[in-house]
Amino acid sequence: MLCLGIETSCDDTGVALVRDGRLIASLLASQAKTHAIFGGVVPEIASREHSRLLGPLLDALLHKANLALNALDLIAVTRGPGLLGSLLAGIGFAKGLALALDRSIIGINHLHAHLLAAGLDQELVFPGLGLVISGGHTDLYRMEAPDKFIRLGRALDDAAGEAFDKAGGVIGLAYPAGKEMDKLASTGKPAFKSMTAPYVNNDNLDFSFSGLKTTACNLAVKAGPSVADSIFKADFCASLTKAIAETLTVKVERALEQNADIKAFYLAGGVAANSHIRRRLSVLALKRNCQFIAAPLSLCADNAAMIAYSGYLLHKQGYEHCLDLEAIPRGRQIPEDMIRAPAS
Ligand code: KG4
Ligand code: ZN
Numbered sequence: 001m002l003c004l005g006i007e008t009s010c011d012d013t014g015v016a017l018v019r020d021g022r023l024i025a026s027l028l029a030s031q032a033k034t035h036a037i038f039g040g041v042v043p044e045i046a047s048r049e050h051s052r053l054l055g056p057l058l059d060a061l062l063h064k065a066n067l068a069l070n071a072l073d074l075i076a077v078t079r080g081p082g083l084l085g086s087l088l089a090g091i092g093f094a095k096g097l098a099l100a101l102d103r104s105i106i107g108i109n110h111l112h113a114h115l116l117a118a119g120l121d122q123e124l125v126f127p128g129l130g131l132v133i134s135g136g137h138t139d140l141y142r143m144e145a146p147d148k149f150i151r152l153g154r155a156l157d158d159a160a161g162e163a164f165d166k167a168g169g170v171i172g173l174a175y176p177a178g179k180e181m182d183k184l185a186s187t188g189k190p191a192f193k194s195m196t197a198p199y200v201n202n203d204n205l206d207f208s209f210s211g212l213k214t215t216a217c218n219l220a221v222k223a224g225p226s227v228a229d230s231i232f233k234a235d236f237c238a239s240l241t242k243a244i245a246e247t248l249t250v251k252v253e254r255a256l257e258q259n260a261d262i263k264a265f266y267l268a269g270g271v272a273a274n275s276h277i278r279r280r281l282s283v284l285a286l287k288r289n290c291q292f293i294a295a296p297l298s299l300c301a302d303n304a305a306m307i308a309y310s311g312y313l314l315h316k317q318g319y320e321h322c323l324d325l326e327a328i329p330r331g332r333q334i335p336e337d338m339i340r341a342p343a344s
Helices: 032-036 043-065 084-101 110-120 160-170 178-186 210-228 230-258 275-287 305-316
Strands: 002-007 012-019 022-030 074-080 104-109 128-133 138-145 148-153 264-268 291-294
Touching (some): 012 043, 012 305, 022 305, 032 043, 074 110, 074 305, 084 104, 104 305, 110 264, 110 305, 128 230, 148 230, 160 178, 160 230, 178 230, 178 275, 210 230, 230 275, 275 291
Parallel strands (some): 074 104
Antiparallel strands (some): 002 012, 138 148
């Protein structure tokens, strides 16, 4: 079973091939430089770039894997959440391929795919607790099976990655700032006491990072020219990282207390690459006797390997979609509308 994965939910155009659960080849065209001058992703530009890049990228992928187009058995595509225009570019391309080749199509939940990506590297263990931390999402799931995720908590406003990116921008770092802030935080001390763990004094499993983002941005604006100072930068990043890591740890520990049968804790999404957050959450998992399953660093950020792999897993369970597959933008619940594939 050869599954093509297509990822276009935001500003990365990705294609990948997974055969029987093993990754064969993967290509990613990042648009980060195109959007960097605007300080964030410009949706209109992102969707145009996806449409421009998908064809040549698929050609290059097939060439790399030494395969012909008609070797594909299944087309898996991100159907949401994401930017609507970007999702439509990928879904339109996937539908064209499915029609031309007379193959099945399957729409993939991008956030579930982030968590399932670890399966390309190691065995998946259920029931699991999954935390996806990215630029647009901070979501906590109970994972019963590859096709059964129950959302326990979500970001009510800004995601953790948004806080890193915007606060990083104010101290002069290029977008997306998360990776650079991770490095800077390693050399600093959490000296800024006003950056405290946000939204922990409640009994829920949701997240809110907009207040912390504003506190961090205001602090940097007030500091004026001192933001250029390397000690200021390092301490600023260490303080923000500590506050974000603290909230994530409190909520994950709370979820583990409420779900005593959990066997593994999964960590995924671009911010899961953060060394400090990764360390704190792996220590917590160990303390709670849970296996720590994190996507390898190469699969933390957006990629199509996780989409192809999820497509393979769901198709193995007997699912597919029809050609009326809809794109679901951020903010709308992804419907459970997979259908049973006809027996082959
Ligand atoms: O999952 P992803 O590639 O795309 C989205 O779906 O958003 O995540 C991108 C986010 C950005 O906010 C970026 O700054 C952040 O992941 N990021 C990091 C690190 N590497 C990437 N944040 C903190 N520490 C990192 N090492
Ligand atoms: Zn993502």
